[in-house]
Amino acid sequence: MNRQSNASSCCSRVKPKQHLIASAIASAMLMVLSGCAIPQLCCPQPGPAMPGDFNGKSDAENSAQVGIDNFFNDPVLTQLIYEGLASNQELKIRNQEVQVARNEILARRGAYLPFVSVGARGGFDRTSRYTPLGAAEDQLTYPGGGRFPDPLGNVGLTANLFWQVDIWRQLRNARDSATNRYIEAVEARDYFVTRLVAEIAENYYELAALDKRLVFLDQTIGIQEQSLEVAKAQKEAARGTELGVQRFLAEVRKNQSQRLIVKQRIIEVENRINFLAGRYPQPVQRANWDFITLDSQILHVGVPAQLLQNRRDIRAAERELAASGLDVLVARADFYPRLDITAGVGFEAFNPRYLFDPGAFIANAAGDLVAPLINKKAIRAQYQSANARQLQAAYDYQRTVINAFTEVVNRMAKVENYRQSVQIKQGQVTALEESVNVATNLFQNARAEYVDVLLSQRDLLEARTALIETKQQQLSAIVNAYQALGGGYLLTSGGTTYADIRCLPPEMLPMMLPIGEETPVPVPADESLPVPPGDDALMPAPLDPATAPAPVAPPTPATPSVDMSLLPPATGPVMPTSFNQQRQPLIRLQTPPETTNPPQAFENSLRAPG
Structure with a gap:
């Protein structure tokens, strides 16, 4: 009997490790399979090089x-x-x-930050006593020693979190x-x-x-x-x-x-x-x-490269x-694959007076890793x-x-x-x-x-x-x-x-x-341009x-x-x-x-x- 108990305890310690390894292997396979068969990108044909002058005309001024x-x-x-x-x-x-x-x-x-929402809900539910769930509920009592009312009320106050991790x-x-x-x-x-x-x-x-x-x-x-x-x-x-x-x-x-x-x-x-x-x-x-x-008026054309700036x-x-x-x-x-994390905390009870009792505290957390596997025509299109x-x-x-x-x-x-x-x-x-x-x-x-x-x-x-x-x-x-x-x-x-x-x-x-004067005017606050990351690579070099x-x-x-x-x-x-x-x-x-x-x-x- 002792040997059997020792063997069962060893198996219980090994199973979580095996589950973890299996989950990692499954996630890796999911990523590999979902990333396969991505269509090749088409590249544009290069355009003609910009001339150094306007058909022989250029100026130091513009x-x-x-x-x-x-x-x-x-x-x-x-x-x-x-x-x-x-x-x-x-x-x-x-x-x-x-x-x-x-x-x-x-x-x-x-969109890439967590979404947190709060909410309250209330309702009631009555189940048939000639069903397993109704028969079981009829025998239950709440911590105060009394039986649950029929119909059974449900009042809750929760805070929920949803986060799509931007991997x-x-x-x-x-x-x-x-x-x-x-x-x-x-x-x-x-x-x-x-x-x-x-x-x-x-x-x-x-x-x-x-x-x-x-x-x-x-x-x-x-x-x-x-x-x-x-x-x-x-x-x-x-x-x-x-x-x-x-x-x-x-x-x-x-x-x-x-x-x-x-x-x-x-x-x-x-x-x-x-x-x-x-x-x-x-x-x-x-x-x-x-x-x-x-x-x-004398027109000064400058150089063609200044068109990119002007x-x-x-x-x-x-x-x-x-x-x-x-x-x-x-x-x-x-x-x-897409990773979504959901979580929530709050209080739930059948009667509002028990809502903030420590025993009414509820919490949940879950993560979903989902990837397309079959029929990816819409994504490919x-x-x-x-x-x-x-x-x-x-x-x-x-x-x-x-x-x-x-x-x-x-x-x-x-x-x-x-x-x-x-x-x-x-x-x-x-x-x-x-x-x-x-x-x-x-x-x-x-x-x-x-x-x-x-x-x-x-x-x-x-x-x-x-x-x-x-x-x-x-x-x-x-x-x-x-x-x-x-x-x-x-x-x-x-x-x-x-x-x-x-x-x-x-x-x-x-x-x-x-006319004839140059009065500086402050730039309005809402006109400032937010510069995205890597902006230097997107804009041409500034000219003088x-x-x-x-x-x-x-x-x-x-x-x-x-x-x-x-x-x-x-x-x-x-x-x-x-x-x-x-x-x-x-x-x-x-x-x-x-x-x-x-x-x-x-x-x-x-x-x-x-």
């Missing part, structure tokens, strides 16, 4: 480092841009997208991926800021060009009406025919019609600027066309590439999809870099070619002005036919219109080249950006960013772009101040009570008179003042 106040050198335009940055609804939507991405970081950050960094990689996408959302919003600045400036210069076209149309209509009176006088003196009168009258009517079309275009461009500024239609103040000096769309694509690589690691972790999205991000990054380089080359070439075209067209306009002067004098002295006058006046108007449009395209190319280099993000050359002012009320922007400002353009003549008073952002613009300050229809059918103005001197009506 115009992207020049603030919009110094670059445009136009107080009216700069205040319109500030108003757009304060009230543009699309920009406000982008800000909320940044907040959504920021909240995603908080959600991912809490393979799956949850932390998901957090880092969310961090990269948050920074991507910030960069995408900042890229929209540069596009908003460029679009407001483009429409502003188009508005000034349309004003100049209207001036030239008015001058041409005046000249043609003068010629019409001369043709009528020659007809009455039997020195001309009705044909000349009707041809001049038709030309006057054509230009009067064109004038209305230009006025309609002015209304549309004004309202486009108002829309970008986040307000209802209203008159837009602008500088005179003859005082715009943006074409004298272009916000490239930086956003870079963050998406880093996030997609982390998503692959997150999907790969699904092939490996998610892993391969993550790899495909990573390849998409890699090719999108390459495309974004090539597109940015191409934009700079195209727009810099457009600036130069349109500059030369403007010079040639100015000579053409000068020659046509002289031809109109000569033809008009000859016609008034009956030494030239009316056709010569008509053709010369028509050619002059077309040449002037082409000159204005070409110069407008030149200004648009300068604005777009500035944006293509990464310009428009810096509000001042001192380093103030949209991130520094986005939390300020709109009415404070003119005070915080006066030159910060010297471009040559200062001639001073802009004084213009009327722009009212920058706005309502708080939460309320939005107030809808007007009438359309264009009147309740009558805006469009009326009118019959133009035969003549509008008396004949006037040709020299004063044709040549622009100054």
